[in-house]
Amino acid sequence: MPSRQRAIINFLDEVSACRMHGFRLSLKGDVLAEGYWAPFTPQEPHRLYSVSKSVTSLAIGILAGQGRIRLDDPICVYFPDLVDADTPVMLREVTIRHMLRMSTCFDRAMYSIDMDDWTRPFFRGVPTHPAGTLFHYDTSASQVMCALVEKLSGQDILSFMEENLFRPIGMYGPKKWLKDKAGTSQGGTGLLMTLKDFSLLADFCMSDGRGLIPADYLKSATSLQIMTQERTAPEEKHGYGYQFWMMRKGFAMYGMGGQMAMCLPEQQLSLCTTADTILSSVGVQPLYDAFFRHLDGIEALEDNPADKAELAARLCDLRCPALTPAFSCKDTLRIDLVDSALPFTALTIRPDEVLFHLPGGDFSLPYGQGAWADGIFPTTTERCITSGGWMTPSRFCLHCEVKDNFINALEMAVGFDGNRASVRLSSSLWELVSGWSGLSWGYACS
Secondary structure (H helix, E strand, O other): OHHHHHHHHHHHHHHHOEEEEEEEEEEEEEEEEEEOEEOOOOOOOOOOHHHHHHHHHHHHHHHOOOOOOOOOOOHHHHHHHHHOOOOHHHHHHEEEEHHHOOEEEEOOOOOOOOOOOOOOOHHHOOOOOOOOOOOOEEEHHHHHEEEHHHHHHHHOHHEEEEHHHHHOOOOOEEEOOOOOOOEEEEEEEEOOOOOOHHHHHOOOOOOOOOOOOOHHHHHHHHHOOEEEOOOOHHHHHHOOOOOEEEOOOOEEEEEEOOEEEEOOOOOOEEEEEEOOOOOOOOHHHHHHHHHHHOOHHHHHHOOOOHHHHHHHHHOOOOEEEEEEEEEEOOOEEEEEEEOOOOOOOEEEEEEEEEEEEEEOOOEEOOEEOOEEEEEEEOOOOEEEEEEEEEEEEEEEEEEEEEOOOOOOOEEEEEEEEEOOOEEEEEOOOOOOOOOOEEEEEEHHOO
């Protein structure tokens, strides 16, 4: 059998192909291993996306424990200003419990990210089926529950959770919770916190609530409440609790792109990860598989001094893989696009930066060759890291990762045939900027 340290090394080997940012492995409250892929650091709060849903559920549990709500109350009762005589009966029947279980009367989220108010659309939707019958992932339900927390508490949800849960369990790191333009926190997607605090929260969710959340609510939230066999992702077929996913064993908090807390309560084992797998064709399943293959049952393994030294060295040397060019080019090359479907009309490739020529001006994106360069993503204030270079004499590639309020990536490939060039963008930037995906072509000149 491998040692504990070898099991963790094997886990790291398996997830090395994923775009990892950090991980923290905890057993019975003790940290077995923690690491960050440079340039990501322990101090920076990280966008956790749909982990926000689980935290919103915990806030609902606190309100329930305070006697301020009941799970079987219809949600419309709490928002009389958003319902009227035309509100459909099937919507009036939706309870807080239905919303926690993702079994509302809608088959999709009612809002879109370009809307100013993300709460109101839930009460304007046309029901597709009776509540409580089927699971449908509905982020607007999480948004409305967050609005309920803020309405009843008179605080934004982050302040409410800092006071009632985060600080009491020792979560003192920097945090942020993004809001919609109407001023309501994004209950299904907006939370940022450090990996350490995320890990402390995961361990709390395997407890009896420590007098902060009713034990029966926390147990129900992290247990099977509704079946999800219709989901296409393998690990999502094991069911859903109250804004928590069930796994083949235990439960998970799961945010887009690999923001994960995988929890095995019987072992008091948790693995928390931050990553950016959004552009991966296989998503987060490799993280689940590596966790169960190497870390499930780690409490039964022995320590090994030699492996401990190797693991320590490995953790100090984690690096996000940068694009390493195969060819060096010191020339400057401009590509003017023809009928561009992309946001820019031209781009200029230089040895250390790419200039995007947009209608609003020129924007520089510095890149490193075999390394990362810091920059600001065009037309935004979001910090990013970028690497790139010439993979062949006729192919230039760029990889960029945004790392502030959003965890999104851009991959660009430029291929040349004589003076003609095609530019292909693949990105997960839809929440930050629109249009940065697709294919255009144009003419190149030096």
